[in-house]
Amino acid sequence: MNPHDKTGWTPLPHSDEDLKRARSVPDTPQTRSDTYRLAWDDETFMTRRELRPVRLQLELLKPEMALAERGIRSTVILFGGARIPEPGGEAWAAKNEQQKTNLEKNSRYYAEARKFARLCSEQSAKSYYREYVVVTGGGPGVMEAGNRGAADCGAPTIGLNIVLPHEQAPNVYVTPELCFNFHYFAIRKMHFMMRAKAMAVFPGGFGTMDELFEGLTLIQTGRMERVPVILFGKAFWEKAINLSFLAEQGTISPGDEQLISYVETAEDAWGHIAAFYKLG
Template structure:
């Protein structure tokens, strides 16, 4: 006999139904006790050190399920500095005149990031926004420019925000239904690279360097398939680090530098991706 044919069979209650039932119990010292709360609805329990493994799993699972339900198969990742201003805007992060001057000079990359995101999103439209979807860290600067470029052409884009000591609010151009928030850097970085068909990196600081070098390591060690890795601004990056020096010292293999391409404009970067994939 099938379950539905058994008159005594009833489906298991959904979690949200159980939560409503828990609210309707008598108000007694027992029902007010923290131990009486449903485990998954007990914030004190869920944030204990011992439940860290559960939280790690949930941070991976929630975006994974939502992106899969949306049908998003591949992304173009845009890394870059939160402090780069829009051209003509204030260099709000500058601590001195030198920083102010350099941030204003590098503000040209805001426009290039915005244009690059438009090019990606126009390609993405041909797949009903399942391929080449723009993803950023969700914050200001280059991240805002990336989400804004997608927004310019009516395309969805993803923002992977993270809780920081200084509050990082999502920029207003992230698609609200694709705006995520993370506690764990490691899980956030997994989501950046899991669907990546290209990684583009604009001038930035420690966070940008961390994301960039982790991507290089994954490709170098074969833990991630080879995809275009494009640095905007050769002059900036050749001052920031010297891969030729690392090769000369023997700490990387000759040819590891070839993982990277350089571009100065959005068109140059997009052409690298087009040639790589034959699109």
């Protein structure tokens, strides 16, 4: 009986306590059987196809709890190409001389992403890092630049990594306690959008396009409030996607193009956000 409980009710043991007890039993054929293991401590069971709904819930809940416990209320997302190098760095992903030239030219976006993240983090400091916290996909390229810019001024910064066929390790600038790993793209996308106060999108490939259009669709359909959607590099984006053409064809509504703002510099991007939220 709990001596501090005057009702006589004994609380159930904590799951950690039962886990230790379950692992300390004698070694017998029965205790070695997978069926004897506690269900949530059985990796073979937890990774079965039938357990997918449970894994989806856990993957949503784990980062949500960590961010809430940290007091993080809002974020600024940085999307962009993993292949864009740091200025002066090696264009490691280039497959030919043309790609090498273009990636090296686009390295200026690494510098702008780093600078933009610093500006966001300076604003975030005013709320004790509860608002406008920089979040990226946690990998190299523009993602690294975003986390690095926040780390430059001592700000916490989030990385939402995902398991890929070619292993993506988290970049070293992500705050370790805010570094997450996902199996499900869908849950990862939810975590990007759930706290987003702005989306800053730099030149990138299929993944960047996917994330951009996911956000635009949620805003267009009213599933999330409108937030600034800022594209760095007008010349790049007007060649990559032709929103005016889509409007002419009637596949998007007139005015949907106005959901996007084009900028060239970090200062211009932060200016859009500050104006949108009337920040002093």
